[in-house]
Amino acid sequence: MTSPYETIPLYPLANPRSIAFFGASNRYTAMGTNQLNSILALGFEGAIYPIHPSESTVLGMQAYQDVQALPEVPDLAVLVMPTRLVAETLAACGRKGIRHAIVVSGGFKEVGGDGVQMEADLVAVARRHGMRFIGPNCLGVVNPHHRFNVTFANFEGRPGFIGMASQSGSLLTQMFRYLEQFQIGFSTGISVGNEADVDLVDCLEYLAACPHTRVITLYIETIRRGRRFIDTARRIAARKPIVAFYAGGSEAGRRAAFSHTGAMAGPDRLYDGVFAQSGIVRADSLTELFDFAWVLGQCxxxxxxxxxxxxxxxxxxxxxxxxxxxxxxxxxxxxxxxxxxxxxxxxxxxxxxxxxxxxxxxxxxxxxxxxxxxxxxxxxxxxxxxxxxxxxxxxxxxxxxxxxxxxxxxxxxxxxxxxxxxxxxxxxxxxxxxxxxxxxxxxxxxxxxxxxxxxxxxxxxxxxxxxxxxxxxxxxxxxxxxxx
Amino acid sequence: MTSPYETIPLYPLANPRSIAFFGASNRYTAMGTNQLNSILALGFEGAIYPIHPSESTVLGMQAYQDVQALPEVPDLAVLVMPTRLVAETLAACGRKGIRHAIVVSGGFKEVGGDGVQMEADLVAVARRHGMRFIGPNCLGVVNPHHRFNVTFANFEGRPGFIGMASQSGSLLTQMFRYLEQFQIGFSTGISVGNEADVDLVDCLEYLAACPHTRVITLYIETIRRGRRFIDTARRIAARKPIVAFYAGGSEAGRRAAFSHTGAMAGPDRLYDGVFAQSGIVRADSLTELFDFAWVLGQCxxxxxxxxxxxxxxxxxxxxxxxxxxxxxxxxxxxxxxxxxxxxxxxxxxxxxxxxxxxxxxxxxxxxxxxxxxxxxxxxxxxxxxxxxxxxxxxxxxxxxxxxxxxxxxxxxxxxxxxxxxxxxxxxxxxxxxxxxxxxxxxxxxxxxxxxxxxxxxxxxxxxxxxxxxxxxxxxxxxxxxxxx
The missing domain is CATH 3.40.50.261 (Succinyl-CoA synthetase domains)
Incomplete structure (x- = not known):
């Protein structure tokens, strides 16, 4: 029987049974290779299909020249490739029947110029094929309970109770050992990137339903769907605590956030109001974000x-x-x-x-x-x-x-x-x-x-x-x- | 040739060549035994004379029945003994010619009642014999450059550049490993206790002159000689940074400080003013106290x-x-x-x-x-x-x-x-x-x-x-x- 949790749109993104992986090769310093390696290192138990134009094997696994050649329709596609190839690759995944993707590639809205249009194209492709995707400009998902880690760094920790949705991907991937020193860990962490499709609100819904998650943490540089965010958070916070850190409160923080994800951050007091209305516990620093999650999950x-x-x-x-x-x-x-x-x-x-x-x-x-x-x-x-x-x-x-x-x-x-x-x-x-x-x-x-x-x-x-x-x-x- | 540093009254308290130790025995759980053990564990190179009424050896060293029996006049006496015996023991040290003492014993002014008079008696004894002493109700001194650690816990670190005078002795003795994780350490740390004689001002003078000390840290629950403190600190701060943490700023902090050392702490803003006038960098937490010392000493x-x-x-x-x-x-x-x-x-x-x-x-x-x-x-x-x-x-x-x-x-x-x-x-x-x-x-x-x-x-x-x-x-x- 399928639980309600498993019917949430984000479920296959965090719990895929099979993955098509674009952008890994046998060149070990490449970002894509690194991320595929992260998946292997945690002992992912599903099928992995590397797609590579010329190599016949990638990291010891059979590689496929294109997504059409795959023997099944995977739950998820992961794309780590040059910006200009992303939309057409996503379209090919759509044609194959793949309905979920993680777009790691950057160079979209966050860099301005052509990037803005390329991101719009990406969204149009996804809509056309009924796809949901995380990114672009993200590091993906880590779900140690499912032995699934697509982020840049190897998972060094334990399955835990801290759910996270983060507008900084590297923050997520760099906290594995940090949490481990306190004997705690992530339930599921999602690097949302530019949020062209899946955004913080979707992540809140998913983490609220996730049985491993006792407390939800948010790293925020901007909130895109304000009203919806507040309503969703408020509903969840009555039974599961939400803690947030907002990095755009000062002038310099705002400028840094803009460079980082193209986010238009608002003044500090506005966010104080948003968090208060949402029933969210506000952390004043990244350190506090995890401290608060820790005690809220255990005490x-x-x-x-x-x-x-x-x-x-x-x-x-x-x-x-x-x-x-x-x-x-x-x-x-x-x-x-x-x-x-x-x-x-x-x-x-x-x-x-x-x-x-x-x-x-x-x-x-x-x-x-x-x-x-x-x-x-x-x-x-x-x-x-x-x-x-x-x-x-x-x-x-x-x-x-x-x-x-x-x-x-x-x-x-x-x-x-x-x-x-x-x-x-x-x-x-x-x-x-x-x-x-x-x-x-x-x-x-x-x-x-x-x-x-x-x-x-x-x-x-x-x-x-x-x-x-x-x-x-x-x-x-x-x-x-x-x-x- | 004697350097000016060596003529400072506190010099023999932090750099003794020989020690008379009261209150250590062969019972390993006793406080005094523990502290003598700390001295031995760091490899103190001078002479140590345990004084014990009945044992002939203490921790493998020859013990003496009383201080008069010692073959020389030691630089320093350390007293870890029941409150009521302290004054008479200090007097005996004075008669022997000892001019410096560390009085670890508590039960004086900080507990009120009889303790107030007993502390006054202690001061009178010291005056009569021209003695300077640290305490009572302190944990003594740690000077890793001299291989001298009389505090409760074993020294686990390295000789460093952080000088400290602390109205909490245990704070001092419990930071050894904490500092070591950052590859830094104490130059000399002094637990001042009730400051019946030696106080923060004396410590400032000593640490200012100490060539190993690049930055001075203070843990403060109260300042006893306000004007003198400000003048001294101001003179030193022009060439050597001073960082202070004040624990009595809030109502609960004030009450805790009073229980702890009988200190009458003042309001937070008063201390802001004192630190500003003194040229002292104020730390808002103990963590900051050591962070600030670290960067001021290295950058x-x-x-x-x-x-x-x-x-x-x-x-x-x-x-x-x-x-x-x-x-x-x-x-x-x-x-x-x-x-x-x-x-x-x-x-x-x-x-x-x-x-x-x-x-x-x-x-x-x-x-x-x-x-x-x-x-x-x-x-x-x-x-x-x-x-x-x-x-x-x-x-x-x-x-x-x-x-x-x-x-x-x-x-x-x-x-x-x-x-x-x-x-x-x-x-x-x-x-x-x-x-x-x-x-x-x-x-x-x-x-x-x-x-x-x-x-x-x-x-x-x-x-x-x-x-x-x-x-x-x-x-x-x-x-x-x-x-x-």
Whole structure:
């Protein structure tokens, strides 16, 4: 049975069973060869038909002189070829019966001059044959759940929950490893290019229906169908969060966007209004775009803006409190029952105010379990930030000094990290409140890696954690307003 | 001959030749043991005298029952012991003739009550014996150039150029690996604690004189000697940049700071005024504090605010342009001679506006050399941002497809990275303008690592790069105003 998701026009573009590929050769530095290689490298399981005028094989696969010669009608054509050949090639695909295409080639509307007419020709060809296409001037689609990556760079990551539609293709293709360091990844990413046919609105529809996508991200230089965009986003945002970064807000950003995709960007405040109406969470930077997606995809939505900060280090704790305050989050005092439960757990040099500061944490068991357990039950708070730092070398040295071999010490450390992170994740799940970690350490540290793997985000600074928590609170308000 | 630097009161605190250590034992989980271990782990070359009431050896070293029994008068005493024993121990050190101490112990003014009087007693003891001391409630000093690290965590980094005085000790001790990922490190870091004696002003004086320190960073929750602080900072800032992060600007930050060090923080705007008068570059986050220090320590100071952005990826380029614009930096158009030189280097799908966007860069030689060479000569620009991304796996695959073994390909990649980064660094040195890279990749990528090693900072996002460049421009204005 076909699910509604599979009937969406974009479905075959992101989940093709078979592909005709134009523009790959055996010259390895060519863009097309690179992109076909990306498909092969991820282990695409469908049929691939390279089309090449003279080569009989391309990258070890049988090549065909033209699309008419193919033994079947593929779901999708990918075109990476000189600008002037694109329209006629697309027409040939149409005649063969192909109904979906990705046009990677640039040199169209974004360069002006003849390019404008050539793009109009492309659209006319597609209309004539009832085709839908992404591009031109794009990098295509990555869908790791389908082992499909047509973008320039090899996929280096994992199938994840972040859907993306991007007016910058290279941004998409260059974030694979970046996301992987946080143990997250894309569900499906679409580089929309000039949006001559498929545009952001179509992508929103697709990503809203996509079962792998928990949160939708947008990189925007311009919005082409304003009214439709707002209505569509608003409908989706009630049940699936949408986060957007807009690059054209300043004069220089606007000029850069125009060079890039020929987009006529509007003033910053206009976009503030559009995002507010659309129920979209606006990110102020690319970094925030992915931070917000991360926490929105992994955390419960808090009931309000009251947060508890737990630290064993005054500086990061104060910085987190300061950043929370600047983002409209409040740090409430604790109820008497919370204070009573905390008292035996906090040394006298520490602080039972909010931030809770242990100063020196003797026992990771208390730091990652007993204390968060108390704090997550505080009735006057909706969320929690937890500072994470482990002096790995010191811990190893202590264990070795107590008679363990290096191997035993490593094993014990691994076992403890595993246990603490699992219990912490259990606690968080049970209480239904979001908990975000923050740290200047990264997944190279065992305990950080284990906590990340357990599904708790650890942001790389107190300020980013506070902003990410703001995004959760803000989305909670959007949902309430849209009546989810 | 003694240099003026060596006569500064703080010199023996950061460069002791010999240490009396109170509070270490053979119990490895104790704080004092940990800190003595930190000293040993960095390979301190002077004499260490553990003082312990009952053990005859501590961590394999001969221990002494009391300070009077020591065979010499050490330069420095380090005290990690219960609060109530600190004053009398300090007095015993004074009687022995020790003139410098680090008091790690907490439980003084920061906890209120009896603690206030105990801190006053401590100061009285020090005055009586002509002693200078850091603390109480601090983590001490790290000076990797002297192989001296008394802080809680093992030093995991390299001797560097960032001086730091911090009202958060753990912040200092927890940034070792963080800085190392950017191939930078501390010159000397001082955790000032409650500043009962040595305070931020003393640290400024010391770090200004320290030849290893190229830039001074401050983590501030309060400033105790306002007038003196401003005068001192202003004098130093004309020739050595000072960057500060203030954590007490918001209500929650203020309360957190009070819990932490008993500091009475002031409103945000007051501190804006103090930093402006002092010639200090203000960082809005801890991340910025170190970003700013990094670029101020490694880059030329630009003559003005005009920047060129070079990218092969539209999204990061537009985001960088937008962030520059939001930070008061301008992206000028190019002079005719620059355009003439650029033309043969940019493909027709690319853009010769600013940002310069190659779209697809065929040749790293052009990307990292020919094009920056042209752009750094543009007479209408003062600085440059360069987007860095390498599709490592693709490059490797191309080289292997062209017949190289994996080993040969790796070797060729290493050789190319080495050469490109060296030439790029030469170019930058010669032109006297700052060039900052930005990337979502990190030092795991060979070319990123090599460029970092060559002394060119690569910031982890376009927004951080734009802010860091702003800091350089801002410091240039400060210098001009202070008449360096």
């Amino acid at each position: 419960a939505i808090p009931q309000g803006n009251r947060v508890i900060v737990q630290t064993h280090s005054g500086g990061p704790g104060a910085a987190a409190a300061d950043a929370c305050s600047r983002n409209g989050l409040s740090l409430p005092p604790f109820a008497p029952e919370t204070l009573a439960k905390l008292r035996p757990l906090i040394p006298h040099t520490g602080s039972m105010n909010n931030p809770v500061d242990l100063t020196f944490s003797r026992d990771p068991m208390e730091y990652f379990r007993s204390i968060p357990e108390v704090l997550l039950q505080e009735p006057g708070a909706d969320s929690m930030l937890l500072y994470c730092f482990t002096p790995r070398k010191n811990v190893m040295r202590i264990m070795q000094a107590e008679g363990l071999s290096e191997e035993e010490a490593l094993q014990l450390a691994a076992q403890m990290a595993e246990e603490h992170s699992r219990k912490l994740a259990d606690l968080v799940r049970q209480c239904g409140k979001p908990l975000l970690g923050f740290s200047y350490q990264n997944a190279e540290e065992l305990i950080i890696r284990k906590i990340l793997e357990s599904g708790i985000p650890i942001l790389p600074s107190p300020e980013r954690a506070a902003r990410a928590l703001w995004a959760l609170v803000h989305y909670g308000r959007i949902q309430a307003k849209l009546g989810a | 030329a100071i630009p003559q003005g605010n005009r920047v060129i952005v070079q990218t092969h990826s539209g999204g990061p380029g537009a985001a960088a342009a937008d962030a520059c614009s939001r930070n008061g930096l301008s992206l000028p158009p190019f002079a005719p001679e620059t355009l003439a030189k650029l033309r043969p280097l940019i493909p027709h799908t690319g853009s010769m506006n600013n940002p310069v966007d190659l779209t697809f860069s065929r040749d790293p030689m052009e990307y990292f050399r020919s094009i920056p060479e042209v752009l750094l000569q543009e007479p209408g620009a003062d600085s440059m941002l360069l987007y860095c991304f390498t599709p490592r796996k693709n490059v490797m695959r191309i080289m292997q497809a062209e017949g190289l073994s994996e080993e040969e390909a790796l070797q060729l990649a290493a050789q190319m990275a080495e050469e490109h980064s060296r030439k790029l660094a030469d170019l930058v040195r010669q032109c006297g303008k700052p060039l900052l890279g930005f990337s979502y990749q990190n030092a795991e990528e060979l070319i990123i690592r090599k460029i970092l090693e060559s002394g060119i900072p690569i910031l982890p996002s376009p927004e951080r790069a734009a802010r860091a460049l702003w800091a350089l421009v801002h410091y240039g204005r400060i210098q001009a105003k202070l008449g360096a």
